[in-house]
Amino acid sequence: MKALRVARVLAMATVLAMLGTVLPSSAPAQEKASLKVSIIPIVDVAPLFAAVKEGYFKEQGLEVDTAPTTGGAVGLPGLVAGAYDIVFTNVVSTVQARAQGLPVRIIAPASAVGDGSQGPGGAGILVRSGEGLKSGADLAGKSLAVNTQKNIIWLYARAWIQKAGGDPSKVTFREVPFPQMIDALRGKRVDAVFAVDPFLTIVKGDPGLEFIGSPYLLVQPKLAVAQYVATDEFIKKHPETIRRFNAALQKGIEWVSRRLNTGELRELLSGYTRIKPPLLEKMSPVVDPPRTVDLDSIRKTMALMKEHGLLASSANTEALLAAIAP
Amino acid sequence: MNGAREQFRSTALGLVFIASWIATLEIAVRQQWVNRAFSPFPSQIAGQLSEMLGSAHVLEPLASTVGLLGAGYLSACLVGVLLGLLMGYNRNAYHLLEPSLEMLRPIPKPALLPPLILLLGLGAPMKIVIVFLGAVFPVLINTIQGVRFADPVLLDVARTFRRGVLGTVFRVILPACLPLILAGMRVSLGLGLVLVVLAEMLTGAHGLGAQLVDAQRAFRVQEMYAWTVILAGLGLALALIFDWVEARLIFWSSRR
């Protein structure tokens, strides 16, 4: 019967396709030409996209394919499972993963908060105007949106609340992806959001929303927020690829560094955040991306993690740091 | 005597099978056949589990999940049965309501989560509503079918003894359809549990689903698996309770 034959062929094709994705690629275990990179569509990954757009990766013989997620806490498991080769992730998630035995390591810097001299540093707390929420202490009994639980946003929000004299355990933390935070705030699904650019400063001037503080700047200026991470095995197998990735990325960093407040940068951002360029006009100037990974900043972050229960107090900080350092 | 031994053998067979694959898993992880980071030893999970159960850390999320499930599920059963009786009995009611319900029913209920979050926020009301929407349809449809296919002899008995509409519907039709209605309620229970856990996973803060995602975010893999086991246990417990209730309600059904 024809239908039966067609069905059989389809079944075979499906099985073969599935096998193809599961079996290791036939290329010998040398350098990779194409990379799958998990990202969050925020300003921090502008250098990566610049390197793609300007052809820096192609120069190095690399093809970079980006995949958006809601955060490093989601990307890291994907990294270890082999769905991604490299993950853009906040350092708190990286440390936690390593502490739990996941074999991950930083390979390149991504973003850091400035010293505050140029504005909020691309991250801060937004609330609705007129509701009387002015500081971390006022958030008791309210809800605060973070992109994922237990990550750097979550951690520094708690530290900031504490510094303002509040009690973080009285605040309800809700997971909302960055691109949806402003909507959630306006729609009263949450009372406050800890957002990052471009989803933070594009609402500058909106009378209905109010910026009430930057937890990163208040708690730890110059904080190294996020980096690019890969598995130990990947690094061991493809050292040349990693080197080339870094070379291209550094060029991308330079490109962004020279255009911090330009229409060109805003056009690049518009491309991957899907926000229209006119709306990006209101955005504050982007923080200069770091060229290296600041290990000292990570040390301080680990101390804060221990304070807030994200890391066992008995954990060996130096050993962990050595394990994740590039 | 022989019956008891037969039963023991068949149960033992199943248990031996479960024990053997748990043991295989334990060996597999110890030997690193499976990525250790993602699969702790079953013995580790068991240890984590007993620790959690002992510390009553489980009670609050469990109560939250069960409470929301109960609210959504019980209201869905009530509405489903009453509406089903009405629509099954009265042609006009059926033709009035059926097209609208047919539009809602095929929608996979998880797909309703984003719009519901938009409309109702992230708290308890949204979760109760999603459970309700998922649970109401199997009960409703089974009730309607039950009424439609109720034995006409029973209906005629009610007529010859001149029972009124209410008496016929609640004292004859409802008990007669109960087996079918309960079958629908059983499906709804499973569906409701899935939906409430899913909603909790997406919105965080309270309940078993939130705890599961929380453990995942912090890369506490053992704890994550432990929560999964607890969820499985909850599902099993609910199924057993349902069986017990059903047996008591329709003790007569296989004997007609």
Add this chain to the structure above:
Amino acid sequence: MARTAAGPAAVPHSALLSLDGLGKTFAAAGAEVEAIRRVDLSVAAGEFVSIVGPSGCGKSTLLQIVAGLLAPSAGEVRLDGRPISEPPEGMVYLFQQYSRSLFPWLTVEENVAFGFRHARDSSRRAAASRCARYLGMVGLADFGARYPWQLSGGMQQRVAIARALAAQPRVLLMDEPFSSVDALTRLELQGLILDLWARGKLTVLLVTHDVEEAVYLSGRIALLSKRPGRLVEVFPNPLPHPRRPVESREDARFLALRHELLSRLLASE
């Protein structure tokens, strides 16, 4: 008008139940099927009348129309002079499929209680004693707490009878009530029905395919033709009361009437 053979109680000659020109046509798969045509019959209070006919002649349909469970296409049924359009007060229909007609989720006693509605304030005890009385009448006094599915077919039919009688109807309509029990049980149940009828106050209309049963039980027998069922003739039954299961069946009058009916039935096939 046919003469009725009187039962032990004297019966007034006014029609309690009258069937006037009853006809019924069904629409089945596009075609129209005429089940019965122009049936006229009068039943006086206290009579025991049987309706017999070949299978498919529409006798069950006729009985359901009399019961008010089915609407006629033509004619009307009157109880006490008043036309009926739905099951009326004072009349109960006993189903052929008795085991399906008992509610399996209710005990025997609760099933019997379904036959009458007891007001909320009248005590449970009054209802219970009424159930007990009728269960006793059918010989099931000790079975009140059982469930119908725990009883044999014959016992189930007794429960159905008890339930019908507990409603204290004036007219009892029976649709082939004993066709699915074994021969011996059938004899017992026939005797039971006769006893219950003989206490007076009950008018019975019985549909049966069993000619002997009709002759044994009834005072008059109505013969229906094959489809579409028309009332061919009503036979008075000269067999005297009280009727005995063995002796009456050997009586010459029994045999004569039986002979007549069977011949007519077989001829009409």
